[in-house]
Amino acid sequence: MLNRRTLFGAALASLALAGVAHAADDWKAQYPELTLAVIPAENASTTTDRYQPLTAYLSKELGVPVKLAVATDYAAVIEAQRAGNAQIAFYGPASYARAVLTGVETEPVAVSRHSNGLTGYYSVIYTLANGPYKSIDDLKGKKLALVDPNSTSGNNAPRFFLHRDGKDVDTFFGEAVFAGSHDNAVLALAQGTVDAAANSWNSEDDSNLTRMITKGVLKDADGNPMKKEDFRIVFKSDFLPEGPYSVLASLPADLKEKIKTAFLEMPEKDKAAFDGLSDGKDIEFAAISAADYQPVVEMVKFNDEQRKKGS
Structure with a gap:
């Protein structure tokens, strides 16, 4: 039976839920659009064909448009994140290490697991x-x-x-x-x-x-x-280690978590788009952390030191 007390309680609950929903979407005012920048591992048209379905999937999951930016070279992805123009990036391991070594505050969130079980x-x-x-x-x-x-x-x-x-x-x-x-x-x-x-x-x-x-x-x-x-x-x-999908550390925590969750759930939610990233050779996205790339950071630092010795 409905009465004033139950109606009042329902109203409070609705307000609380609305408040939670509003708080969860606060980041959308700051980021009405997101950009995914990817390294040019293949030619530009192949890269676009491979990653466009991913941005369409992310747009749907995040609730804001996600546009694709295919970089002209690996350094361009680093600079796009440094300038805050790419909130999400797909790096190679060494370009991620270079980003970290040059002060870009970026956090790896997901990595591909291949059919052989390795990341x-x-x-x-x-x-x-x-x-x-x-x-x-x-x-x-x-x-x-x-x-x-x-x-x-x-x-x-x-x-x-x-x-x-x-x-x-x-x-x-x-x-x-x-x-x-x-x-x-x-x-x-x-x-x-x-x-x-x-x-x-x-x-x-x-x-x-x-x-x-x-x-x-x-x-x-x-x-x-x-x-x-x-x-x-x-x-x-x-x-x-496989190259990571990485997000700017300065993004709101709930947005970063939403992006990470979208990647991890992609194989089930949009298998066709996921399979397109590897011609069907990968089986899932796995969570990854900065610590996993420390050996690559050391490798890049070593190469830098050798180049300085030779110059």
Whole structure:
């Protein structure tokens, strides 16, 4: 039976719930729109196709528009977060480390878990399988395509692990050039403009190379489609943590938690968009913390010190 007391109690409860809802949405006044900046690991059109469904999903889950910004290089993502223009970012491990080392206050929230159960990958150096280079030692004095100065698998890891093995990238190879993206490095090798190329590698059937092959964009100098067997791995790094999705530390705590939850729930809530991020090779997003990247921070610092010694 309804009476004044129950009606009054219901009114108070409604006001309390409205207050909670209002408090939860307070951040929307400050952030009526969010931006996700991503590193250009692939060419611009492929990157856009891969990440646009993610921003559509985040827009739905967060209740505000999330726009995609595909950076021209890895440093651009760092600077976008430094300036506060990208509230969410997808980094490579080394570019995340560079951001932290240069004072960007950003917090990793999620990382991809691959079909092999691991939340990480390797750096490899490829040569052509029909070429004369069968080991890393065979590449002394030859031309190497790196990816980007802030790429993990495409620059920092090869420098760090080859130095550990007594090979300085800048003196061991005759020339080391930056291709700008993982795709471009592999294409340079395929077309014969370099002798070897650094790249990322998750497993035999999941790498940047296999994704290029799946999309039909990998062709040799004569325009013939290439397959995985046309390439030889002559160097493989130690295991590296996967690149994180990271949020600005200055964001409201409830917004940061909402973004993290959206990532962790994506495989169930929007499987098609999630599968599109890896061509169906990943199984989930896992939570991650800054401590997980401390070894990469140390690797980048070591490389910086070596560069200073050589300058």
